[in-house]
Amino acid sequence: MPLQDEPRLHSLGWDPWFESRFAAFAAEGVAPARVCADYGAEYEVRDGTAAMRAVAAARLRESGMQPAVGDWVALTYRPGTPLISGVLERRTTFSRKTASVETKQQVLAANVDVALVVASAQDVNARRIERYLTMAWQSGAAPVVVLTKADLAESADALRVELETAAAGSPVVVTSSVSGEGVDEVAAQLRPSRTGVLLGPSGAGKSSLINRLLGREAMKTRAVHATGEGRHMTSHRELFELPGGGVIIDTPGLREAQLWSGEDALGNLFDDVEDLARQCRFADCRHETEPGCAVKEAIVEGVLDAARLASYRKLQRELRAVAAKSDARLRADERRKWKQITVANRVRERYLR
Numbered sequence: 001m002p003l004q005d006e007p008r009l010h011s012l013g014w015d016p017w018f019e020s021r022f023a024a025f026a027a028e029g030v031a032p033a034r035v036c037a038d039y040g041a042e043y044e045v046r047d048g049t050a051a052m053r054a055v056a057a058a059r060l061r062e063s064g065m066q067p068a069v070g071d072w073v074a075l076t077y078r079p080g081t082p083l084i085s086g087v088l089e090r091r092t093t094f095s096r097k098t099a100s101v102e103t104k105q106q107v108l109a110a111n112v113d114v115a116l117v118v119a120s121a122q123d124v125n126a127r128r129i130e131r132y133l134t135m136a137w138q139s140g141a142a143p144v145v146v147l148t149k150a151d152l153a154e155s156a157d158a159l160r161v162e163l164e165t166a167a168a169g170s171p172v173v174v175t176s177s178v179s180g181e182g183v184d185e186v187a188a189q190l191r192p193s194r195t196g197v198l199l200g201p202s203g204a205g206k207s208s209l210i211n212r213l214l215g216r217e218a219m220k221t222r223a224v225h226a227t228g229e230g231r232h233m234t235s236h237r238e239l240f241e242l243p244g245g246g247v248i249i250d251t252p253g254l255r256e257a258q259l260w261s262g263e264d265a266l267g268n269l270f271d272d273v274e275d276l277a278r279q280c281r282f283a284d285c286r287h288e289t290e291p292g293c294a295v296k297e298a299i300v301e302g303v304l305d306a307a308r309l310a311s312y313r314k315l316q317r318e319l320r321a322v323a324a325k326s327d328a329r330l331r332a333d334e335r336r337k338w339k340q341i342t343v344a345n346r347v348r349e350r351y352l353r
Contacts, residue, residue: 009048013111013195013247018072021088025074030085033075035067035110036239043067043084044238047075054082069237069249070094070110070195092140094197109197109237109249114189115141116248118200118209119163121153126166127311132199133170133269134315141197143170144189148205151176165305168269177208187213190246195239197249210250213242270312276304 006014012034022032036051037044045054054075056067067073067087074086094109115136119129129145136143145167150156156174163172173189175182186209190196198206211217239249273295277285281292287309288296298304 006048008046010193011241011245011247012046012048013113013193014048014072015193017091018088018111022072022074025086025088029078030074030076032088033073033084034239035069035071035073035084038067038069038237040236042081045073045075045082045084052082054084056084057086060084060087066107068107068110069239070112070197072111094135094139094141094199108199108251111195112139112141112197112249113194114196115139115143116186116189116196116198117143117145118198118204118206119145119147120200120204121147121149121156121159123201123204124159124162126162127307128201129163129166130269130308130311131315133167135199137269143167144186145170145172146182146186146198146209147172147174148209149176150174150181151178165308168271175209177205177212180212183209183212187242187244187246190242190248192245193247195247195249198251202252206250210240210248213248214240215243270308272304273309273312 009032014032014034018032031047033045033047033054035043036046039053042053042055044051046052060066065087067084071090072088073084074088076083076085090110092110092112093107094112094115095107115132117129117132117136119125124147133143133145145163147153147156147159147163150159153159160172160174171189173182173185175186177183198209200206237249237251239247241247276294276298277287279294280287280290282290285293285295287293295304295309299306299309
């Protein structure tokens with residue numbers, strides 16, 4: 001087994017929390033490593049001494065516990081390609097609902113400390129930002145809103161105000177990959193060894209920001225026109241180590257930012273709406289036609305934006321629907337399991353006769 005380099009492991013985000021979780025896997029020939037890229041059939045992992053390709057054990061694939069970028073894993077060295085034989089408990093999980101009819105969880109990144117929600121100055125959409133921030137709060141990571149391409153904005157200050165309203169208390173950083181504005185501030189969020197993930201639509205400037213943070217052209221980019229043509233070319237999730245400390249995960253642009261379960265996340269983002277709701281005359285107020293509704297009154301007085309309330313309701317409905325479908329799928333899986341057990345018992349009884 002290669003000798004482990006503790007400082008290098010720590011630079012990848014290794015700390016006592018993960019070390020204690022690795023104790024269950026500690027065995028001869030097994031070492032901690034971090035998943036840095038997902039190529040489908042193979043993964044790139046780093047073990048503190050080198051980067052290498054590895055494959056997941058069949059039982060991990062069969063159990064649905066597929067490694068994700070950012071995971072800490074138990075790596076078994078063997079001739080040829082090393083084997084990922086176990087996945088450590090995740091401290092945080094950045095997930096979304098799969099973009100399909102079936103309600104399933106897709107893990108985008110694991111063990112993220114800071115979720116960097118990216119918006120381009122060419123396309124600031126407060127409702128989209130609220131959706132991504134909800135995903136960030138659900139993950140357990142601390143959200144930070146990053147405005148990119150500030151050099152193309154007529155008024156970056158006006159955009160900052162708009163984003164601060166949507167961010168509801170989360171930090172907002174204005175950046176330009178051309179001038180370097182705000183890049184050091186983003187890097188400071190990840191020092192000394194925190195893990196960040198970039199979340200945003202294609203063309204938001206995520207790859208350009210990573211190149212500026214790294215000080216080299218690690219990510220291919222191409223121009224984005226007003227028509228929306230010309231997206232950045234990220235095709236897989238990948239983790240990069242930053243020169244000054246910390247790591248950052250780039251993700252392909254999400255065409256569908258489908259939320260996963262976790263309605264409590266809305267309380268962190270829409271605490272202004274929920275605080276007002278607690279002042280309503282009726283505890284079950286729907287904020288529509290009820291008398292004594294503090295939410296409606298706040299909209300009339302201009303204290304609360306009606307579009308923000310509509311966004312809150314939409315996200316709330318979506319999360320409740322996901323929870324209901326997930327519960328239904330779990331019940332169906334349980335019925336299927338017991339049906340299989342019953343059939344197996346009947347077959348066994350016939351053999352015993």
